[in-house]
Amino acid sequence: MVDLNTFRAPENYNIADEIDKHFSNKLALKWENEDGLYNEITYAELIKEANKLANGLTKLGMKKGDKVLIMTPRLIESYVIYLACLKAGIVIIPASELLRAKDIAYRLQHAEAAAVISYYEFCEEFHHIKEELPHLRYKIAFGGEVSEWLQMEKIAELEAEEFHTVETSKEDIAFLPYTSGTTGQPKGVVHSHGWGYAHLRIASEQWLNIGKSDTVWATAAPGWQKWVWSPFLSILGTGATGFVYSGKFQPHKYLTMLEKHQMNVLCCTPTEYRMMAKMDGLHKFALSNLHSAVSAGEALNGEVIDVFKQYFNVQIRDGYGQTESTLLIGTLKGMESKVGSMGKPILEDFIEIVDDEGKPVSVGEVGNIAIHKDLPALFNRYYKDKDRTVKSFQGDYFLTGDRASKDEDNYFWFQGRSDDVIISSGYTIGPFEVEDALMKHAAVKECAVVASPDAVRGNVVKAVIILKDGTEGSEALVKELQQFVKKLTAPYKYPRIIEFVDSLPKTDSGKIRRVELRNEAAVK
Numbered sequence: 001m002v003d004l005n006t007f008r009a010p011e012n013y014n015i016a017d018e019i020d021k022h023f024s025n026k027l028a029l030k031w032e033n034e035d036g037l038y039n040e041i042t043y044a045e046l047i048k049e050a051n052k053l054a055n056g057l058t059k060l061g062m063k064k065g066d067k068v069l070i071m072t073p074r075l076i077e078s079y080v081i082y083l084a085c086l087k088a089g090i091v092i093i094p095a096s097e098l099l100r101a102k103d104i105a106y107r108l109q110h111a112e113a114a115a116v117i118s119y120y121e122f123c124e125e126f127h128h129i130k131e132e133l134p135h136l137r138y139k140i141a142f143g144g145e146v147s148e149w150l151q152m153e154k155i156a157e158l159e160a161e162e163f164h165t166v167e168t169s170k171e172d173i174a175f176l177p178y179t180s181g182t183t184g185q186p187k188g189v190v191h192s193h194g195w196g197y198a199h200l201r202i203a204s205e206q207w208l209n210i211g212k213s214d215t216v217w218a219t220a221a222p223g224w225q226k227w228v229w230s231p232f233l234s235i236l237g238t239g240a241t242g243f244v245y246s247g248k249f250q251p252h253k254y255l256t257m258l259e260k261h262q263m264n265v266l267c268c269t270p271t272e273y274r275m276m277a278k279m280d281g282l283h284k285f286a287l288s289n290l291h292s293a294v295s296a297g298e299a300l301n302g303e304v305i306d307v308f309k310q311y312f313n314v315q316i317r318d319g320y321g322q323t324e325s326t327l328l329i330g331t332l333k334g335m336e337s338k339v340g341s342m343g344k345p346i347l348e349d350f351i352e353i354v355d356d357e358g359k360p361v362s363v364g365e366v367g368n369i370a371i372h373k374d375l376p377a378l379f380n381r382y383y384k385d386k387d388r389t390v391k392s393f394q395g396d397y398f399l400t401g402d403r404a405s406k407d408e409d410n411y412f413w414f415q416g417r418s419d420d421v422i423i424s425s426g427y428t429i430g431p432f433e434v435e436d437a438l439m440k441h442a443a444v445k446e447c448a449v450v451a452s453p454d455a456v457r458g459n460v461v462k463a464v465i466i467l468k469d470g471t472e473g474s475e476a477l478v479k480e481l482q483q484f485v486k487k488l489t490a491p492y493k494y495p496r497i498i499e500f501v502d503s504l505p506k507t508d509s510g511k512i513r514r515v516e517l518r519n520e521a522a523v524k
Helices: 043-060 076-087 101-111 120-128 152-156 193-208 225-236 251-260 270-277 302-312 386-391 431-439 475-488 514-523
Strands: 027-033 038-042 067-071 091-095 115-119 138-142 173-175 187-192 215-218 241-246 265-268 292-295 316-321 327-330 351-354 367-372 397-406 412-417 422-424 427-429 444-454 458-467 497-500
Touching: 027 043, 027 076, 038 043, 043 076, 043 152, 067 076, 067 101, 076 091, 076 225, 091 101, 091 225, 101 120, 101 187, 115 120, 120 138, 138 152, 173 193, 187 193, 193 225, 193 292, 193 316, 193 327, 215 225, 225 241, 241 251, 251 270, 265 270, 270 302, 302 316, 302 431, 351 397, 412 431, 422 444, 422 458, 427 431, 431 444, 431 458, 431 475, 444 514, 458 514, 475 497
Parallel strands: 027 241, 067 091, 067 115, 091 173, 115 138, 215 241, 215 265, 265 292, 292 316, 458 497
Antiparallel strands: 027 038, 173 187, 316 327, 351 367, 367 397, 397 412, 422 427, 444 458
16 A cells, blocks of 8 residues: 655645755756757756745735736746746646637636736737736736736846745645636636645656656646646756757657757657657657657557657657646556556556446446545645535545546556547447557548447447548548458447548647537537
8 A cells, every 4th residue: 555645745835845955056947949049047047036036026915825827938937937936825827828818817717816927929818808807916927018017027137036935835725727628617726735746756756757867858838737747847846957949849840859959858748749750760860868758648559659669769658647636647667568558557546447436447347537535646626616526526536537447457548538438339439449540550640539420329430530641531541441440459449430631629738629529520
């Protein structure tokens, strides 16, 4: 039985202390943009800049427990802002620049946010907000001047480089990210400072395998909880050097930078890995320094894993987590890999597959991925939503909304979201296993599988496919793909409907929006 005290923070604890303890002239962050501009900052410089901003925000009137919505791109300043707020006891609401006025207004109203800190180029969207925001006291821009907004650089420039971190308990709120569900408004997920402590000791140490001497590239963008997980906490909390790239994703550019900066650890989205694996000329890149490569957010196809192993001698290790928790299931370094599996629970006593009543299911049976309520890395509650919080638990478990089965070795096999699983003629079909088969075909660049209503079978499997450049869709190719899938998996799982498209709908963080494809299939 795992001793949970290993993952429980001291009673008085502020997650910023994990970064402060690395105060030195060691390089904390290296930044580059797509035009080749470069900047860097040491831990000492980063912490001093954060202290100055924390002093400025405090003098402005911000206090412990106040909430601030932060909208910032991939910049060194993003790390300064987040660290300053944590040190001042201010609760952070991460916000993507892709949010529109209505999305922003909801978060500001629901959280009763006292302030906004935004990169100057994103401030225009705030001006489109029509709703009343009675709790909003400060609008702060950085990077450029914005009319009627305070200037962050002026708030911090004359302040002291020392700041006494506000005393917080492990139960005090540190982050309030919002996550969208299939229905209703986004949910505010309450994460305490103690959650951060558990995250570092579970995900950072055991899954990412970041060492203090490593250079780490985690590609997630600010505004998402995954950025809090990896680029911010996991890198700076372990004293490593983080790489920050401000530019559009281009497979060749990514591989070039991996080689140029001699990256040791890489954390990418499945889409980024897939696009790199599809490139010609992979043999030209030397990535011998890369000792850890991980992927999360969506199951990764086995073919992509094979390509990286063949060309770069690194095993991409899949992992699973949610905004409500942290990375809790994965293939750890040195663990036997089962291609297509999510891996094993990092804390086996606290991660289970259960039925809808919260009872563990048998080996091979599909059920709900569930997290035991006592795990310190689990969220505290949904903000201002007791009913939704209560409904998300069954018995001793939080139900994630994702479906999986486990084998006799306790490896988990992802089946899809609860609303993604396809029931056809009584068969339960996980979309990923069909996608995995399709991705092995030489003509397929990317695909997504959803349920399509059928009068006889209830639903049939539909595949929406992007073909490789130079390949054209045809009835002959449809039949070829169907036969191809039948040979690789159970015949009843083959896609009875195939549609060729130029692009797939995705979330702002790069996940395929199967719900959108499913809705389209329902009306066709």
